[in-house]
Amino acid sequence: MQIAKLSDSISLQRSVEQANVDHVTTVREVIDQVRINGDKALFNYTEKWDGAKLTCLRVTEEEVEEAFASFDSQLIKDLEEAAANIRAFHLQQVRQNIDFPLAKSSYIQYKITPLDAVGLYVPGGTAAYPSSVLMNAIPAIVAGVKRVVIVSPPSKEGKLPASVLVAAKIAGITEIYKVGGAQAIAALAYGTESIRAVDKITGPGNSYVALAKREVFGKVAIDMIAGPSEIAIIADETAFADEVASDLLAQAEHDRFASAVLVTTSVRLAKEVADEVETQLKQLPREEIARGSIENFGRIYIAESLGQAVEAVNELAPEHLEIMTEQPEVISEQIKHAGAIFVGRFSSEPVGDYFAGTNHVLPTNSTARFSSGLCVDDFIKKTSVVYYSEEMWQEQYPKIARLARLEQLEGHARSVESRSWKKGDSN
Amino acid sequence: MQIAKLSDSISLQRSVEQANVDHVTTVREVIDQVRINGDKALFNYTEKWDGAKLTCLRVTEEEVEEAFASFDSQLIKDLEEAAANIRAFHLQQVRQNIDFPLAKSSYIQYKITPLDAVGLYVPGGTAAYPSSVLMNAIPAIVAGVKRVVIVSPPSKEGKLPASVLVAAKIAGITEIYKVGGAQAIAALAYGTESIRAVDKITGPGNSYVALAKREVFGKVAIDMIAGPSEIAIIADETAFADEVASDLLAQAEHDRFASAVLVTTSVRLAKEVADEVETQLKQLPREEIARGSIENFGRIYIAESLGQAVEAVNELAPEHLEIMTEQPEVISEQIKHAGAIFVGRFSSEPVGDYFAGTNHVLPTNSTARFSSGLCVDDFIKKTSVVYYSEEMWQEQYPKIARLARLEQLEGHARSVESRSWKKGDSN
Incomplete structure (x- = not known):
């Protein structure tokens, strides 16, 4: 892992592929077909791209119960506890109407109203993360959204992963459809015979899904289109190299565009972390992905002072920031721009990814300068009421x-x- | 004005021109030039498109003082009172950090941080509205944004309208630049020698400005790209036709794509309003614009009941909604989707456009189903802090x-x- 002196600033700039023009054409065609032919188009695309011949898009109650009954009971308890934590923290974000009296019996009211309906995209295969189901669904439900729908591409056998069905049940979602890709986004935006349109679409997806979300934006709201994940760690000589290295690698294992940056005032720690990263990489199941990320977008910077480190991190506005210094809270208070901050060595990022209750859908690629992680606010809107x-x-x-x-x-x-x-x- | 029976729903669909491909090419070239040549490009484009040969982009303190000294003192008092009202209401929207204790001395904090810097685009000519300066600037300042910048295209004489400078001074903005169009947006997004980059750009503009905002989106945040303005009015037999007509025309005079819709349970009122609209149109300075809007996008619908009217309006999700019925507050409580609601006959839309304190930057084209008017939230972001x-x-x-x-x-x-x-x- 490369070590460099921290000069003025750090950059996260990654040359992620731009939208492919052929993909845009395909996505527009898919959207048109779904608008014209409805369910018929959904069945056709699902057979063509997912290899599944379906006669019904909606997941039945029996399918959910079956998944739940056969799932590891300890994992169900873990997911339920995570969901309870997420619910508890997001409940803190719920806002009340504002009643603002004016002179002469006049008033302004600021009315908070939940969206009517929200669709959550859940990717297929190994990217079907039950934690993402909880992180996207619970803020919407806490906001008061009456109808929360999941769409997800089925396997060749016409099934959704058990973990997704279990997480959906724990979150409280009963309307789940076996459809993915741009066709699922089109169905959510425009509606078909089986799937009524929603007002907002959230959740991660591949490049077709992201393009489709861009195309339907305006007809419905969408969440941010996330870039590759990233972490910055501020550490001083009190940090432990093995812990810092394992946290950098937890980020790097996501994908080869993930970025992991350490900014430290300790030259000794810098060297030890570089060695530890190499040692731990060799033992990591996803070694190849993580190695690609570390080689291209992993950096260790030596800062002259913690003040300089804070300044560079505020400029960077990372998605995740860990602080492992003698007084991590003092540093945390100086951070203006970050998606989420993890304070001290017992609060490594996975604590927030899975369990503490904060949201793991966070602004990437320096957009934490002006945007926030997914939250209850994303599922409500505000109407001003004036009475004179x-x-x-x-x-x-x-x-x-x-x-x-x-x-x-x-x-x-x-x-x-x-x-x-x-x-x-x-x- | 056409009268029709209200069937299932009303539509605001207007065929507003799509982005012109030539415009896109021009805008991209402008942005590239500003990124490469900085101020030089700004001076060149300002000479080419605004006909003003400048040597300095920044408005001087003397220019502001001069504008203020020569401005009608009654109007200054009116603007100051409007600004105070806007400030007072937006202060109600300011949010506090959330401290959420967990077990075993652990905690989650939800930190509210203002953006560092915001740019406000103010159009030139007759669209240089001082009220828009107040509506865009005050929420940012109330949110705690330290640097709020105005850009606006100068006249041939190299001047900005006095009303804009006066409104800027009242709002508390001192950093103002004489530059407009796509070049101003590029300067705000990427920075030049004279203009440091900002984190978010808000404010209305022509199609070049809107396209440029789309292009720089991601590098910086932008506000919504507003469509033509619109009003819906729910009225029963207790409403006065002349008042309803004047409110429809206040909307229609904005531009020929503006939409004005009345939904009423009274056939008598429908007919009287149609007549009144014609009478008042003839006396309106902007008759031609308003007539175009009314003919193309003005409609009077007869509803069978107020319940049916409410349902149709909730489906429509209008930018502005006026309620002139016997019990307007009862109706108001049933409205789920609208940008702003004006209750009763003494609260016509201009009360909110200028003065009451609510924001007049509101979601158009049915997007009030999932989005809100400009507010303090648009100038802050939230960071979660986890300590285990x-x-x-x-x-x-x-x-x-x-x-x-x-x-x-x-x-x-x-x-x-x-x-x-x-x-x-x-x-």
């Missing part, structure tokens, strides 16, 4: 009319003035 | 490791387990 009484209107309308005329919007001025044409009416 | 004590880690790590292995992420499991390799250390 007659007395309030009487007092204020000349000002409003003057401001409208300043902008040469005479119709606006007349709208507030038109009330003066009558007297004594009220409601 | 040694005791908490000791108790929980086996569960976390099991969940990681369920997802075949061995490196994640080892990351939490690696802490067990030592004993008695802590921080």
